[in-house]
Amino acid sequence: MRTIVWFVFVLCALSASGKVFVAKQGQKTMLECGVSTYSDTLEWNRENDLLCSTPKVQRKYSFPRTGKSDTALRSKIRPETRLEIAGVTMQDAGKFTCKADGKSYQHTLLVVLVSASSSGDLLLGSEVTLKCQVTGMNPDSTVQWKRPDGRSHAGSQAELKSVARSDAGTWNCMFSYDGTTYSESLEIKVQEPKTTAPPPTQKSKDNGKPSCLDCVTHPKPNDALLLGLSWWMWVAIGVGCLLVLLLIVLIVVLRERNKRRKRKFRSMKNGGLPMRPKNYCQCNRPAAAAKPQQGRRREKPSAPPLQPLLME
Known part of the structure; x- marks a missing residue:
């Protein structure tokens, strides 16, 4: 009988001792309380600091509480009894206690960081x-x-x-x-480290003459300079001059055109002539018959009298 009692006591002690959780710095970890459900109140603590506490049922004087430490600000209770810590730091390591309905479960959090x-x-x-x-x-x-x-x-x-x-x-x-x-x-x-190839050396074709590594290459005949400028620069200058000349001609033509219009406008204004011919309406009607001339009517001339025939 005594052996059974000691066995039950050892099992209870092992169940209440908790677990060891290992988390990497900067990641998120989840701590298990030791029980999957509770009936009254659940509370999580780190050492002597309160992390969060929540009642099962909201009563008049029971409401969720949250600690003020840095670990508490990054912690929250997940359904239903687990504790989630986001962005784990090296300072979060230590002893954690979960109290469910007055029964405590102590756990340990180890934070590890491997680097090169x-x-x-x-x-x-x-x-x-x-x-x-x-x-x-x-x-x-x-x-x-x-x-x-x-x-x-x-x-x-x-x-x-x-x-x-x-x-x-x-x-x-x-x-x-x-x-x-x-x-x-x-x-x-x-x-393997990247290997850089040595710069190529210039070999001399003429025997007896030293090779030239830092020589200035002479321009080809096609690239000969005229007055210190290349051929494409002269083409650009010519095109620019042509555009300027065309612009000047256009300005002169527009100016002369405006002058002619002003002179025509002044001549029409001084002569009293209308600026623009008027367009009268022309109707397509038959012309009216000419009116008879009034006055004394001209009588027709009377026929001449008949002369008697001459008798032979």
Whole structure:
């Protein structure tokens, strides 16, 4: 009977001890409370600082509360009991306590950061330092690197004096906490440095004459200069002069045209003539018959009298 009681006590202690969560700096992490639901109130704390508290049912004197720390401002309770922390920093590591209906569950958050002193692909023969920073661990915890070939490198830093092709691959940062080993990987890529070809040397065709590397090339006959200017510059100057001449002729023609119009306008104004001929309406009607002349009517001349015929 006593053995059963101790077994139940150990199980309860293990369930209340909580879990260890590992998060990378700058990412988002989710902490589990230890229970999936609650009936009264749920509260999350980091060390002695309140992060957030929410009641199951809104009552008169019960309402959600939020802490004022930097971690509290980036934390919120997700359905239904989990705690979400956005943008994890190295200062967020530590002990977290979840209280559900008066029962506490303590958890640990470890924040790890793996980095290389040189960003991007590493060059053969270059020097680089790999760092593994873990916060929230016990003083007696150990940190070491494991190379891609499986060999161990003691310490949280791995200094590579001359990068080789065998250094390419996945490096694992190994650290232990409460007897459990955790790891965080870092991918390393190695490439050969770019080689620059030497400048070509000019060989001399004539025997006995030294080669000339920094000689001034003489212009070809087609590119001969006239008065210090190339042929295309003379073409541009000619086209420009032609355009200016055409513009001057156009201005003179327009000016003379305006003068003629002004003289015509003044002559028409001084002579009293209408500026423009009037267009009268012309109707297509038959012309009226001529009126008879009034006065004494002219009598027709009377016929001459008949003369008697001469008798023979």
